[in-house]
Structure formats: C-alpha cells, structure tokens
Amino acid sequence: MSSLTPQSSPLSSPFAHNNQSVRRLMVRVQLAVIPALLVHIYLFGFGIVIQWLLAFATLMVVEFTMLKLRNRPIRPFITDMSAMITATVLVFCIPAGAPWWIIVSGTAFALIFGKHIYGGLGYNPFNPAMLGYAFLLLSFPVQMTQWTAPTEILDYAVSFNNSLHLIFTGSLPQAALEANLTANLDMVSAATPLSQLQTGLTQGQGVTESLTPIALEAQTHYQNGSFINGFFYNTAQFFSLNSWAWVNVAFLIGGLWLLAVRAIRWQYPVGFLGSLTLISFIFYSIDPNTYPPVDFMLLSGGTMLAAFFIITDPITSSTTPKGRFIFACGIGVLVYVIRTWGIFPDGITFAVLLMNIAVPLIDQYTQPRVYGHK
Amino acid sequence: MEEWFISITAAILIFVGLAIVFGLLLGYAAVRFKVEGNPMAEQIDKILPQTQCGQCTFPGCKPYAEALAKGETEVNLCIPGGTDTMILISEITGLEPKEVEVTEAEHKPKETAFIDEDVCIGCVLCIKACPVDAILGATKLMHTVIQSECTGCDKCAPVCPVDCIDMRAPPVSLENWQWPEPTIKSEGEAK
Amino acid sequence: MQEYVLILISTVLVNNFVLVKFLGLCPFMGVSKKTDAALGMGLATTFVLTLSSVLSYIIFNYLLQPFGLEYLQTIAFILAIAAVVGFTEMAVHKTSPTLYQVLGIYLPLITTNCAVLGVALLNVTENNNFLESAFFGFGAAVGFTLVMVLFASLRERIDASDVPAPFKGAPIALITAGLMSMAFMGFGGMVH
C-alpha cells in the first residue's frame, strides 16, 4: 500500500452509515398495507388474495426479464420490493372478482412502461401503479366496473375456491349459484358507492336518493329469518360505515404508522386530504343536494389508499418540502374535479398522473432557502 | 350566365384585395422591424474555445464563427471544442448536429507547448507562428513558452526547424488535482 | 360570460389540442428540448393563433359568406395565417434575437402548424361568434403552451435518465407524450 502514485478513485468519506436501505423502506410500506388487506378479505372475500398472488407472479417474471435485458445485477434489484408495492397498490384498485388477465396485463404494463422503459428504479416520471390502473380503466371498462358486493349483502363470504373459480372462469361455480338464488341475487357484483352516486346524479336524483338503493339492497338481504332494514348507509354490525369506508379506515391506520416511522412525509396526506376536505366542504355548503358530504368524499373509493400509499411514492412525486405540499394539494383538487364533473367515478389515477407531469416544473421553482442566502 | 361570373370576379377581387392588404402590412413591418448585423456570430464566438488553432481550416475562431453564422461551413470542424461545442453550435445555428471525427482530444487534459531549451537555436519562426504570442524570445536568443498563456493549438511544433517543441500536459500538483467522479457499481454490467 | 370560461376550460384541458385532438405535434416534438425554448414557442404560437383565429372569422363571415364563396375558406385562412406568421417572425427577430435563434426554423413553421389551421376551420364548423372564436383560438394556444412547457421540463429530466440505448431521444419522448395524453383523458367528458 505504499504506492506514491495518486489513487485511481480514493474511497472518500463518509465511512459511517445509518444502514438504511431501499429494501427496508419498501418493506415498511408493505407492512402498512396488511391491516387493509385483512379488512378487505373479511369484507369482500378472498378474491384479492388470488389477485395479489397473480400480480406477484407477473411481477417476478417481468422484473427478471427486464433486469436480464438491461444486464443489471438481478438480486439487489429484485429484492428491493419497489415492484412489490406497485403490484400491491394495483391489486387494491381493481375489482376482486376481475378476470385473471386484467391484473396480469395491468402489472406488466405498469412495470414495463411505467418503470423499466425509463431506466428502472428511480428514473420513472409517472407512478407505475397509476399508469397500470389508467391503462386497465381505459382498455377494459366493462370488467373494471364489476366490483364484488360486500359479504353482508351477498349473505355469504365468497370462499377461496369460489373466487378462484370466479377469477379464472368468469362465473361462480354451479353450487354457489343455487345457494345464491334464495337471496335472488343473480350477480355477484354491485356498484361502489361512488359509481352509485355518479349514476344517480346523472339521472337527476339528489345525493341522498342515489345513495339509498344500497341500503334498499341491504333490506332485501335475508339473514337468519328476518329482514334488516338498512337506512341511509348500508348498515354493518358496528358504527354507520359501509364496508368500502372500513377499508379506507384500515388504510388510514396503516398510513399513520408509516408517518410515525418516517417512511413517508407529512406533506403528502395533509396536503391531499386537507385540500379534498376544503374543496368538498365548500361545495357541500353551497348545495348539499348535488355535492356529496365531506366524510363520504374522504372515506370512499381509494382516497385513503392514495393519501398514504400512492402519492407518497418518492420517485414520481415532487422532492422539495414545499413542492410536495403543492403536489398533494393539486391531486386533491383534481380528484374532486374529476369525481364531480368527470365521467370516471374515482379520478385518483388521472389526478396523480397529471400532477406527475408537473413534478419537474414544481421541483424547479420550490427550492428551499439555503443557509446564508436570502 | 351572370351568376357564376359574379362569384368568380368576387372571389378574384377578394383574394387580390387580401393579398394587397397583407402585402402592405408586411412591407410596413419589414421596415419598422429592420434588424441589422448578425448577433449570432458573436454568440458562437463566445462558446468557441479560442485556441485560434486553425484546425477548422479558418485562420482563427472569429472567422469560423462568422462563417457558421452565415451558414457556409460545417458545425463539427472545431476539434479542441469536441462534441459539446459542436452541440452548442448546432443549437445556436439550428443546423443538424454532426459527429466530430477527431475526438481523442476531448478526454486528455489540455496540453501546452514546451521548448527543449538546449536544442532551440533562436530562429524566431515559432514566435511568428504563435497566434496568441505565448512564446517569449528574440532572434539568436533563447525562446521559452509562457505556459499560462499557451492555448495548446500546436501551431509552433511543426514550424520549428530543429523540432525542439513538444506538447506536454501540466504535471498533477496539489493546485490542479481534481476529485475523480465516483463510478456507481450497479450502473455497470451484471456482477 | 359563463360559456367563455367553458370554452377556455374545454380547449385548454378537456379536449386539449395537442394531447386529445393530436394537432400541432411537430413543434411539440421539435422544440421541446429546452423549457425556455418551449415557452418562447408557446408564446409565439399564442400570438399567432389568437390573431389568425380572429382574422379568419372576419374573412369568413364578412368576405366569403356574403358572396357564397365558403368553399374558398381554406385558402383564405392559410393566406391570413401566413401573413400573421410573417409579421410575428419579424417582431420576434426584432424584440428578442436569442429567442429568434433558439426557435430557428420552427417559427416560420407555425404556418404549417395544423393546430393553427385547425382552429380556424373548427371556428367555422362550430360557427362561433366573434368573441367565441377569439376565446377558442386563445384557449387552444394556452393549452398548446401549457402542454409544451410541461413536456419540455419532463424531457429534460428524461434525457438525464438511464434510458435503454434503443429508446434514447425521440422514442422515449414519443412514449412519454402518449402516456401524457392517457393522463389527459381523465378530463374526458367534463364539458360536452
């Protein structure tokens, strides 16, 4: 080691590290999703687990081929779990009973066109999950609107192999169909509150009338011999939240834990939920009949999923503190605009993609004040 | 008979009228917005490396810049500038960027002329050749190169009858040592 | 007043000329290498578009229609647009020579920009009145500029990314433009 020539590339400071790693960061986000996954299984049956397994298989195949093509070291990039989060988020966006090729093509499109075409982890400008979801929403509108009804409406939990059969053949097995007849529900799917609200509004009904049919369906629901008459919201054993709201609450809990372990920054949820609440409160107070109440807006569709898991993706969102807040507020406003005046029931995917386009500009003009500068 | 006759004459009259109106407008505009000189030449001259080396077949950087501004020559003739100057020129002139043939000059550190003093016979030829007067000396007296002024254009070496000038990179010292750029391992090929 | 705002929203966001109607793609791809060039191009196009859309309205309603010469509309519009662009080119050359160099060939190319002619023709088909066609032209140009600047800043980031070799440069830009138009479909159906 006593060579006097200058070293080729001297390993310079610092030599200490807090051994944070990309994988540890992504694992935390993955853990935060588990409560919502459990609630979803409890309320909507096992469809989502199968979808997730399908997504996981596709993701492994796609990542492996892409990394081989770009001759990148396979192990570190496959185990960095970033593709896993894309797949998980996508699985929550699609109906649990959707046919198998929906999730496979969605995940493949998301990973290839969303991430690897731009150069792999860290280089993609668009949020891969939202890109995949938009691709599915625009290409297969029919399959994407067949959401499975919550179990208390269907009166039985869609068992694992029933949903397996549903996903791969497109209909329930014969036995399940007869059992279903008594509750005179031929189909498994039902509209989500958001799409229910939208169709109601377009047909000129007020907010309350268009939301009550869910309660009516609950009324015809037959459980151990007596009718349970639902009222404004679809009743459930505890409090007055419908099952989609419960999934959102589960996301909220997972999200708060993420905030505590600093996996995500507070500007995202505060900006997004704050702006959404403000704008829906304003419109609600102007005309309660045509604009839904604030809590409905916050706890329906993928709001909480977006607030803590979609817009907080650091790669595709803005990177300066002020920029993050503007990014999140922008998404909140766009979500409200698309939900109220657009044709898509839940505008999150398009709102996120639109703000992803504006990220480079936002980063350029929101630099924080450096020490010693004005 | 008159029907189509009227519409044709109307069409002709309309178009002639429009042409006249727009012609007058543009004529007035051409006079009022007269622009003299060609700012592009100075702009290009500013980005050229000013070595005055003449490898672009022009006597100096300014003539090459003017030729480029007039669009008479290629964008990729500036060898010391290398590809980044060529890209800048193509952006300013709007011409299509072209590959620079001789590119090995780009990676080497800048070389300056160095006179081997015991061979030099004081013939003043190199002093006449140097475009920036960086060589100090007089007839019959010892010549030497002012290292800080020399642009490395290599015009003096071929002129010297006794070939005592060669191009040398400055020695690495504490003042000009540069931190090397770290190579990110994962960007390279698979392990 | 309310319907002018609607026209603006519809031309800027809902059916944006570049990303939804796919008009004016050549400067969109050509000048979007740098953000300031894109902004310069956008402003020049705004000036041309608004002026030519008003001019084409006047020509159509007061010159062609009374004599029943509607079929000559395209030639008349191109004449008007060429005059306006010629005027703009000289104005830009005088006011900011740097912008003139940066835009270079794309400034005279505005004449052949299909968005400009598109606006004039659409004004006719939707028979907007004078103010509507002015707002329509202005809205189209603002939409064009907005998308140009966003796309340029996005391209600057993508150029510095580790894009696979066959996709570097124009291919990745085209893919990004495609994905941008997919995002803009979110505004679909808002204003019919």
Place this chain on the structure above:
Amino acid sequence: MSSIFMQAFVRPLSIIYPMAKRWLHRFHGGVFPKTYKSLSLKHPIRSTVIPEKLILPVKQLTGQKIAWHVAIGDTVQKNQCLISAAKENKKGIIVPIHAPTSGVIHAIEMMSLPHPSGLSALSIIIKPDLKDTALNNVLNVSGKVPETPQQLKDILLNAGIVGLGGAGFPTFAKLPNQTGIINTLIINGAECEPFITCDNLLMQTQAQDILNGAIMVAQTLGIPSIICGIEENKPTAIQAMNAAAATLLKNTPNLSITIQTLPAVYPMGGEKQLIKELTGIEVPAKTHAIDSGLLVFNVATFAAIFKAITLGEPLTQRLVTIAGLGLKHSYNTNALIGTPFLTLAKAGEPIHPIQTPLIMGGPMMGFQVADNQVPVIKTTNCILVQPPEPATETIVMPCIRCGECMDACPVNLLPQQMFWHSQAHEFEKVEKLNVFDCIECGCCSYVCPSHIPLVQFYRHAKSEIKHIHAEQQAAELAKQRHEFRLARIEREKQEREARIKAKKAAVKKQASEAEKPSGASSAKSAAIKAAAARAAAKRATQQGSEQNVNEISPPPLSARQKAIETAKKQAAAKVGSKVAPNKDPRTSAKQAAKKAAAMAAAKRRTQTNHENNSDATSKIDSKQAMNDKRKQAMETAKKRAAERKARKAEQEPPK
C-alpha cells in the same frame, strides 16, 4: 438552545420518533451517528513517544519563495525554526516549520502527503537523537498580553499556529488588524465527529490554558464576550471549563465568559452551524465569520496560542486520538508533528495487522491516506484504524428521490437534485443549486438509503465547475491576445506603407518642382528651402543618436567600423552645406531625399551585416572557430532532432 419545555417534550417523543431530536437545535437537518467515543475516553493521555524518524512536509505553491535555515546533515534543537517565508515572497502565506525534537536533518526529499490525492511534496526528514534538548522562548516573547493586534499576529505567525480543528487555515490571517471589530469570540469545543475525543480530554486537562489563550486574544482585540460551546455528551469537560471560567473571571472584570451546553448532533462542530446555534446569526454565503463580527477557533488552537504568547513555544505537537474498531486499545497522545501514522497505530495494538489504508480524521469527514507512512500534520486530530462501515463498496442503488438527504443537510441544500444534475454532467445547474455552500460534512451520504457516495459527487462537481470557469477565463484571455496580435500586425503594416508612401511623395514632390519655371514666387521657394533644411538637419541629429546607440551595445569599434562612421558624417555635413548656398531649392531637396534614402540603405546594410558577423568582426582570428561552433550546434540540434523523431516513431506503432 431550545427551551426546557421543548427538551422535556422531545426526550420521550424521540424514543418512538427519533428524528424529533432535530427540533432541538436551530440549524436545519443534522444526523445522530453512533459516537464510539467511549473507546478512547477510558484511557488517560499517553506520554509522547519519539519515533525513529520525523517527516515534515513543506507545502509550497508554485512561485512561492522559501527561506531555508537548515541543510542536510545539520543537527537541530527542539523548537528550532527550519523554514520560514523569504522576505521577497509575494505569493500566498508560508507558515514557518519548527523542529519537533532535537536530531539530525537526515534528508530533504519528496515524500507522500496525507492528502486524498496521494501526491507527494518536498519534506524534511529528521532523525531524532532522543536527547530532546530544547531551545526556550524561541519567539522571544515577553510573556505579557500583546498590546496591538499586529504584535499578536506576528507571534502567531512565527509560532506556526494554524486552525487545529481540521481546516488548517493560518490563525493569524483570520485575525482583524484593529480592535473593536469582533464582538464575540467563540471557543469550538463541540467535537461532534464520532471516535474523536482529543478536544474533550484537552478541555478536561488544560481548561485554564484554553481560557487564558481566549482571554488574551479577547483583550488584545477588544472583544467583549467569549462563548464556549460544548456538546452535552462531555459532562466532565463542561465541569472543568466552568471551574476554570469561574476562577479566571475574577481577574478579568470587563469580559463575559459563558460555557454553553449544546445538543449532541453532527455537524454541530461546523463553524457556521455553531455560530447559528450559539448566536442565532446566519453568516451570509460567500462571506467569513469575521464579516459578521465573530471569530471561531478550536480549543486546541487556543491552547497553542496561550503557549505561544506566554512561553514563546511554537506549535510542534498536538493531542491526537488513535482509535478504530480494529484496535484493542484506542488512546489519545500528544503526538509530535511528523510522526508516521503507522507507528501511532501500532502502539494501539491492532487486532490483526493493518492492510487497509488508515483514515485521517473521523469516519464522517476523514479520508483514506495513500500510504500508511504519511506523517501527522497540524490538522490531524484523529487516526482511524477501521471505520464502522467497512470501506469495501456496498451495492449502490439508483436515487429514489426520498429526500432523506435533504432533511439531513445542515445547510438546507437539495442534495438529490444536485446529485441528479452532476451525474448528468449539467454543471451550470449544479452551480445554480449552490453546490459551493456544501460543507462536505457527509450527512447526506450517511442517511442515503441507496448508499450513493453523494459527497464525492459534489467534490467532483466543485472541482469541475472551477475547471470550467478557469477554462472560460483562459479562452477570454486567448481571444484578447489574439485580437491584440492581429491589431499589432495591422499597425505595423500601416506604418510600413505610410513610410513608403511618404518617401514616394517626397521623391514625386522634388520631380514636380524641377519642371516648374525658376521665376516662381520667391516666398514659396524660400519656404520649401527652409523645410528641406530642417528635414536634413533633423535627419542628421537622428543619424547621430542612432550612432551612439550602436556605440553602447557593441564592443570597442574596429577600424573598419570607424571608417564607415567618418564617411557617414562627411555625407551628412555635405548635404547640410549644399542646402545653404543658393543652388536651385528643388534639386537640393531632391538630392537630400536621395541622400537620405542612400544613408538609410547604408544604415540598414551595416545593421544586417553587423548582426550576422558581429562576433567575426570583434575577433578576426577566431572567425573560423565561431563558424564551425555554429555549424556544430546545428549538427547536434539535427542529430537530437533525428533521435526525437525516431523515438516518436517508436511510440506511434504500439499506440
């Protein structure tokens, strides 16, 4: 310092949300690395060991003139001055070097420097004779507080005192020239770098010296208040300094000394961060602390100042921490300047023999030295044997823009954006992001989840941007020189043409006067005659002045030379006399012009042959020797040229 309430609130919260600790200090960001200070704190300071050779590098910039007081083979006493700045040195500052111990100057040669580049510099190598005979009061000081700032600066310069915190800037250059400019003197006892405990032990043992040094500087420069900042993880040091402050305060009434405990965060020790924490002042970018009326020195620097002023002792040794996970016993010692790293590291009994390069400084800001034999220099505060993070390169992942580095940056920069533009070589954008404000503290690389060596990217970007600016200046200079040269050639051409035109005009004028009839008005001819006479006289004087110019330069005139001179004088005299008689004015003017042309030609001829056979004329007999000497020079030159071509030919093919 945040309020007590904040402390009470943040302590429990930071158990579940560790980054809450960042709310305790006033500057942005900061990280909390594992300190490992207990390794070297437990053992007392070991006594100085005299190694078998001392290497003292002489940092010399090109163009600096150094006065050497010693030569190879001299025996020197301890504290004897070896080199100092020569009187006529105009460039930069040269800090004198003193012998750390008595011994013999073994050699003066190029030795490797403790610098990341691994370059080498001229160094004095002393072989100690272990007698350690010392010269006392080398700086012959009176021991009292110096009256004027200039006196203080001279003592500090002669003592060779530089900033011992790590920067190594000569201390005297930081001091102002008059009193009353500085209103706070800050003693930097933060020592936030992991592993390093030398300042801590120094405060525990020499608290009195440190404060006395500070008081002396304060009294000389008329500074009203002194603040000493010490991190809260050094309780004994705080106690010692408080006790010393209490005793010294009694006899310095008009001075206020406060010992401030600071939250333990890295990089609290940074000058600007410490100033913001203690006084809340933000030193504006690109200015020094002195412009805001502040002066910051490390505790070791104050101790050295005290010794220099009272005992006249130059800076020849300093307290160094030798630590690392690879050592059985990490320890502190008063190492002599010039002690090789390896001898100190071996004294700490390394667990397994040292293969990897040692690190000078702590794990956050230290760098690997090229050769483990490099000497301790005045800014070496720590020798690290094995850093916590093994120095092998871990897998570097791409940047995911997570912003951890931005939250950790103490200067509130955007490390992720600076990294993005510097890896894409867009250096003007990196400059716009204020990369020159980066203090290279290493916080960003410390927290980066992708393990990107961010700090090295910024170091590379800084040197690249400096290089680009230098190149632009050189291009600008070259442009001006080229344009000046073209203008000069142009001017010379015009002058030559003018001269030729003037001569032609004069000849034509003479011809035209000859045809005109002689009865022209006498006034006009008289005027012409007068002008011609004046021109001739002027030419004669000019001739004369050139004459003596020639006389000065060449050796005593040879006979032939004298003959030419006399001929010329007669010609000038004839021209002068001819004009006087009343011959036709026009012919005389023409003849004068012809004469002038002839003389000019003659002058030119003598000038040229004067040059090419000047030596021949001086010694006629050695004419022959001179010719073949020149021929010989030509041959050798040709031969050498041939060899050079051959050598260049060989180099070509293998390329």
